Structure formats: structure tokens, C-alpha cells
Amino acid sequence: MDIVIENIGQLLTLDKKGPVKGSEMNDLSLLENAAIGIKNGKIEWIGTADEATNIKANSTIDAKGRLVTPGLVEPHTHLVFGGSREQEMALKQQDVPYLEILKQGGGILSTVNATKKASYDELLEKALFHLDRMAAYGITTVEAKSGYGLDKETELKQLKVAKEAGEKHPLDIVSTFLGAHAIPPKYKADPEGFLDLMAELFDEIKAENLAEFVDIFTETGVFSIEQSRHYLQKAKDKGFGVKIHADEIDPLGGTELAVELGAISGDHLAVTSDEGIKQLAASDTIGVILPGTSFYLGKDTYSRAREMIDAGAAIAISTDFNPGSSVTENLQLIMSIAALKLKLSPEEIWHAVTVNAAHAIGRGDQAGSIAVGRNADIVIWDAPNYMYIPYHYGVNHVNTVIKNGSVLFERQEIR
Numbered sequence: 169m170d171i172v173i174e175n176i177g178q179l180l181t182l183d184k185k186g187p188v189k190g191s192e193m194n195d196l197s198l199l200e201n202a203a204i205g206i207k208n209g210k211i212e213w214i215g216t217a218d219e220a221t222n223i224k225a226n227s228t229i230d231a232k233g234r235l236v237t238p239g240l241v242e243p244h245t246h247l248v249f250g251g252s253r254e255q256e257m258a259l260k261q262q263d264v265p266y267l268e269i270l271k272q273g274g275g276i277l278s279t280v281n282a283t284k285k286a287s288y289d290e291l292l293e294k295a296l297f298h299l300d301r302m303a304a305y306g307i308t309t310v311e312a313k314s315g316y317g318l319d320k321e322t323e324l325k326q327l328k329v330a331k332e333a334g335e336k337h338p339l340d341i342v343s344t345f346l347g348a349h350a351i352p353p354k355y356k357a358d359p360e361g362f363l364d365l366m367a368e369l370f371d372e373i374k375a376e377n378l379a380e381f382v383d384i385f386t387e388t389g390v391f392s393i394e395q396s397r398h399y400l401q402k403a404k405d406k407g408f409g410v411k412i413h414a415d416e417i418d419p420l421g422g423t424e425l426a427v428e429l430g431a432i433s434g435d436h437l438a439v440t441s442d443e444g445i446k447q448l449a450a451s452d453t454i455g456v457i458l459p460g461t462s463f464y465l466g467k468d469t470y471s472r473a474r475e476m477i478d479a480g481a482a483i484a485i486s487t488d489f490n491p492g493s494s495v496t497e498n499l500q501l502i503m504s505i506a507a508l509k510l511k512l513s514p515e516e517i518w519h520a521v522t523v524n525a526a527h528a529i530g531r532g533d534q535a536g537s538i539a540v541g542r543n544a545d546i547v548i549w550d551a552p553n554y555m556y557i558p559y560h561y562g563v564n565h566v567n568t569v570i571k572n573g574s575v576l577f578e579r580q581e582i583r
């Protein structure tokens with residue numbers, strides 16, 4: 169064995185055939201006093217701490233009775249962007265709505281300008297920086313969207329940056345084309361024409377393997393249900409999986425559209441209707457809930473994820489890391505917000521950031537679980553049990569992150 173992790177107090181394997189739906193999300197199997205053997209970057213063996221004493225290994229990691237889980241899976245980020253938008257904080261304090269800032273040419277459109285101006289190398293450097301931070305928070309697989317180009321050249325630049333970042337950085341990146349993120353000023357009167365322009369990129373993106381999924385922002389003042397249906401159907405016809413930024417601010421029925429189209433995920437779902445919840449629960453579409461966005465946009469209402477799970481849906485949660493509506497790489501903080509604002513149980517939350525998140529980005533067979541034969545993507549936490557992470561909020565509980573069998577991050581002791 170290359171490495172044995174011994175003396176694991178509580179091991180969550182999350183080794184389930186997902187996506188895990190409804191009440192099954194409460195069903196967490198734990199191993200106590202466990203150990204894991206790693207060989208050639210893969211999990212080779214899982215057993216008890218006693219059995220581990222007979223196993224020969226090149227190195228051992230003493231987990232000292234701590235919690236061990238799969239690496240977290242982050243299923244919705246806007247990883248590649250130029251600049252930042254701290255000046256919008258004052259507008260938020262004056263209660264200027266998110267969509268109003270966008271209408272005035274700010275918000276997403278201001279990041280579009282910064283992203284156009286940034287060089288390829290600057291964007292790559294910045295994306296790698298954010299990936300380092302995600303890794304430090306225990307994330308080992310990340311979805312990354314484009315969408316701050318809104319022209320062919322800059323959208324491709326973003327997608328190529330994401331691809332190179334995935335090659336350079338130890339974390340795995342799953343790429344999504346979000347050219348339909350906003351209507352650029354030039355196309356204000358012709359959103360369909362803009363969507364046609366973005367759809368012209370589908371063949372090149374496929375041929376160069378630049379994205380697996382196509383996503384759209386279905387929202388008041390952005391793209392309508394009809395426009396979204398037409399655009400995503402074209403993407404499906406080209407062989408892409410589809411996702412929707414659905415029912416984030418106004419309840420247009422994006423959740424129902426995600427179900428109708430067989431989308432791999434419907435994301436946000438902050439104001440999904442009763443009918444949308446019913447349809448989601450009866451479907452294979454995963455609800456990717458982004459409660460950090462509701463928090464950061466100062467909303468009083470949060471996604472009815474509790475009702476979605478109670479109705480039988482599969483739910484994942486994510487930071488929605490982006491420079492406008494949720495500026496954090498800290499998925500552990502989002503786990504706390506999910507507990508406090510969505511009223512999810514710790515067991516549901518762990519499913520939502522591992523196995524279900526992996527399924528929401530087409531990596532259910534590779535990421536989000538600890539099982540023999542899988543990549544050794546493992547986190548050792550400075551916590552005695554799984555309930556502790558959402559409970560102690562706002563800080564980083566990571567002790568050690570292992571990616572593909574190599575130690576990627578270790579908490580430094582300063583004493």
C-alpha cells in the first residue's frame with residue numbers, strides 16, 4: 169500500500185448508488201474506528217483500525233480519531249472571470265435589486281467588461297488561485313462555467329482557461345458553457361439573435377472538448393422560458409447535457425423546464441412553484457440549491473429545499489462561487505447556511521455536497537464517495553463527527569486534503 173490512513177474516528181463513505189433521493193438522503197452509514205489503504209492514487213482497501221495494523225504501507229497518516237469523508241464536490245461555480253465587484257456592496261445596502269443593477273449595465277455585464285479586458289494568462293492565474301482556495305476548503309472536484317464573455321472570442325477564452333486550469337491544477341474540473349448568461353447591450357433588442365450566435369459555438373466547443381454541459385440564465389430581463397427551451401433543445405441535439413439557472417429571482421417556471429428537458433440539474437430553485445417541486449421530485453433532474461446566493465443578495469426567502477426532499481427530490485448544494493451574487497469558495501459555510509436556512513439535516517447536507525453533487529455534474533461514478541477502486545479523494549477534518557461541520561460555522565475545518573492519493577493540503581500548526 170502507498171498510504172494507510174489509520175485511526176479514523178468516523179468514516180463517511182457515502183458509497184451509494186446515486187443520485188440519492190428524498191428520505192434516503194437521511195440515511196448515512198458510518199464506520200467507526202476505520203482505516204483506508206491507498207495504492208496508485210486509488211482506494212485499495214477499507215477496513216477497521218485493528219486490521220490496518222497488519223497492512224504494510226510506505227507511509228501512514230494518523231487521523232487521530234478525526235472525521236474522514238470523501239472530498240467535497242462543488243457542482244456550480246463561475247470560476248473564470250476578470251476583476252471584482254466590491255463597489256456593488258453599497259448598491260445592495262441601498263436595496264438596489266440584483267436585476268436592476270444588471271439592467272443598468274452593471275452586475276454580470278461589468279464582469280463581462282473586466283473579463284474581456286483580462287488576458288488569457290491573467291484569467292488562468294486567477295482561476296488557479298481560486299482553485300487553490302477551494303482545495304484548501306476540502307473541495308476536490310469543481311464545475312466551472314463560462315458566461316462572462318458574451319461574445320464568441322471571450323467565451324472560448326474562458327472555456328480554454330478552464331480546460332488548462334484543469335490540466336495544471338490537481339482538482340478535477342467539469343466545464344459548462346454559459347454563453348447565455350446575459351444579453352449583451354448590442355443585442356438588447358434581439359435576444360434570439362444573440363442565442364443563435366452563442367449556439368454557433370456548439371460545434372467548436374464539442375470538437376475541442378471545451379464543455380460537457382450547456383447552461384442558460386432563465387430570468388426576467390434575461391432569457392424567457394420559450395427562448396431557453398429552444399436554445400437548450402439545440403444544445404441537446406448536439407449531444408450536450410443541459411442545466412438551467414432556474415427560478416432564482418422570479419418564478420418563471422425554469423424548474424419545470426429543467427424537468428421537461430431532462431436537464432441533469434436545475435440550479436438555484438429559490439422561488440420554485442408547488443408544481444415545480446412536484447415535478448422535480450418525480451424526475452431524474454437534481455436540484456442544485458445555492459443558499460449562499462439568497463444570503464448574499466439579502467433575500468428573506470430561501471429555496472424550499474426541505475419540501476423538495478420531503479417530496480422525494482435529489483438535492484445538491486453549492487457555493488455558486490462568482491463575483492456578484494455569492495463571493496465565497498467556502499462550501500463549509502454553505503453547509504451551515506443549508507442547515508440554518510434550508511432546515512436540512514446534517515445527513516442530507518453531506519449527501520448534497522458529495523454523492524449528489526457529483527451526479528449533478530456527471531461524475532457520479534468517479535467522485536463523491538469513498539469506495540474500493542475509486543480515486544482517493546479524501547478529506548480528514550478537524551472534527552470529531554460529521555454533525556460538527558455545519559454546526560461550527562464560517563471557519564475552515566480541513567485538516568488534510570488528499571487528491572488522487574497525494575496530500576494536497578495540510579493545516580499548518582503555528583505553535
Ligand SMILES: N=CN[C@@H](CCC(=O)O)C(=O)O
Binds near residue numbers: 246275279413490
Ligand atoms: N444568476 C446568474 N448568474 C450568477 C451570478 C453571476 C454574477 O452576478 O456575476 C448566479 O448563479 O448567481
Ligand SMILES: [Zn+2]
Binds near residue numbers: 244245413488490
Ligand atoms: Zn450561477
